[in-house]
Amino acid sequence: MLNISADDVDRALNFPGLVETLRAAFRSGAIQPVRHHHSIERLAGAASTLLLMPAWTDFGAAAAGAEGYIGVKIVTVSPDNNALGKPAVMGIYLLLDGVTGEPKALIDGPRLTLWRTAAASALAAGYLAREDASRLLVVGAGALSPFLARAHSAVRPIREIRVWNRTPANAAAVASQLSAGGLNASVAQDLDDALGWADIVSAATITTTPLIKGALLKTGTHVDLVGAFTPAMRESDDDAIARSRVYVDTQAGATKEAGDIVQPLASGLLRSDQIVADLHELARGEKAGRAGAEEITLFKSVGAALEDLAAGVAVFKAIAADGTAA
Structure with missing residues (x-):
C-alpha cells in the first residue's frame, strides 16, 4: 500500500488534467x-466532528472489464485545534481495490480536497463562465484560495486576479x-x-453574512x-440569486x-425547478450551460x-x- 503525502499529490496532479478527470467521473457516475x-x-472545549465520505465504482454502469475502486475520506473537524497550533480540519483518504477490497493507498486528505474542490469549480466554469472571462476576484484567503485561482486560470484566459479578505495582510x-x-x-x-470589476467571482469563506451582493455584479459575470x-x-x-441562472455540483448535497441554496428555497425566492442543472447533467450534455453573454451564472459547490x-x-x-x- 502506498503512503501518499501532500507533496506527492502536488506532483501527481495538474488542473487541466484533473478537470478532465472530474468531467469523465461526472459523466459515468459512482455510488x-x-x-x-x-x-x-x-470533557472540555468544543465538540469535534467526524465525517465519513464513501464512494465506489458503479459496476452496473461500467464497461465490461473496467477496473474499479472503493474510497472513503475520513475527516475530523476540531475547532479548538487552532489554539494548539494545529489545523482544525485533518483527514486521510483510503483507496481500495474495487473487487478484492485490498488497500491500495493512504492519501493526504486535506491536499486532495483542495485539488478536487478547485477542479470542480473550474469544471463548472468551463460550462458557465464567458469564454473571454479575464478578470478573476477571489473572495477569502484560506488554503483553498490559491488553488481556486490556479484552477480558474487553467480553463479561462485570466489576465488579472484580485484577492479580497477581511484581513488585508492575508489577502x-x-x-x-x-x-x-x-x-x-x-x-x-x-x-x-471589485465585485463590479470581475468577470468571475470565486468565494471560499465561512461567512453567515452575504458578501456577494447581486446588485453590484455586472452582466455576464460567473459566480462560483x-x-x-x-x-x-x-x-x-438574495439579489445574487434572483439575478442568476443557478447551478450546483449535486442536487442532493x-x-x-x-x-446559499437552502435559505432561498425556504423563503420561496428560489424554486427547486429553477436550479438549472448539476455537474452530472452538464457533463453528460443533458442540460445547457451559459445561454448568452449577458446572463449572470451562479454555481454552488458543497463537494461530492x-x-x-x-x-x-x-x-x-x-x-x-x-x-x-513510500
Whole structure:
C-alpha cells in the first residue's frame, strides 16, 4: 500500500488534467452514500466532528472489464485545534481495490480536497463562465484560495486576479504566492468595487453574512460559491440569486447543506425547478450551460465523494507509475 503525502499529490496532479478527470467521473457516475456526520463530545472545549465520505465504482454502469475502486475520506473537524497550533480540519483518504477490497493507498486528505474542490469549480466554469472571462476576484484567503485561482486560470484566459479578505495582510499573502507562480495577482482593497470589476467571482469563506451582493455584479459575470458549507452560512445575497441562472455540483448535497441554496428555497425566492442543472447533467450534455453573454451564472459547490474518488484514483495511478511514494 502506498503512503501518499501532500507533496506527492502536488506532483501527481495538474488542473487541466484533473478537470478532465472530474468531467469523465461526472459523466459515468459512482455510488455515493450520504456522508456520515458524527459529533464527538469532549470533557472540555468544543465538540469535534467526524465525517465519513464513501464512494465506489458503479459496476452496473461500467464497461465490461473496467477496473474499479472503493474510497472513503475520513475527516475530523476540531475547532479548538487552532489554539494548539494545529489545523482544525485533518483527514486521510483510503483507496481500495474495487473487487478484492485490498488497500491500495493512504492519501493526504486535506491536499486532495483542495485539488478536487478547485477542479470542480473550474469544471463548472468551463460550462458557465464567458469564454473571454479575464478578470478573476477571489473572495477569502484560506488554503483553498490559491488553488481556486490556479484552477480558474487553467480553463479561462485570466489576465488579472484580485484577492479580497477581511484581513488585508492575508489577502496580500495569497496574492504574493500567486504572483510568485507567474500569475498577475494583487489585493482588492474594496470588495464592492471589485465585485463590479470581475468577470468571475470565486468565494471560499465561512461567512453567515452575504458578501456577494447581486446588485453590484455586472452582466455576464460567473459566480462560483465554494464556502458556506452549512445551511446557516451564506456567501451570496438574495439579489445574487434572483439575478442568476443557478447551478450546483449535486442536487442532493446543495439543496440540503448549502445556505446559499437552502435559505432561498425556504423563503420561496428560489424554486427547486429553477436550479438549472448539476455537474452530472452538464457533463453528460443533458442540460445547457451559459445561454448568452449577458446572463449572470451562479454555481454552488458543497463537494461530492465522487470527486474525491476520481482524484484519489488519478493520484494513485500517477504515483504508482512514478514509483516515488513510500
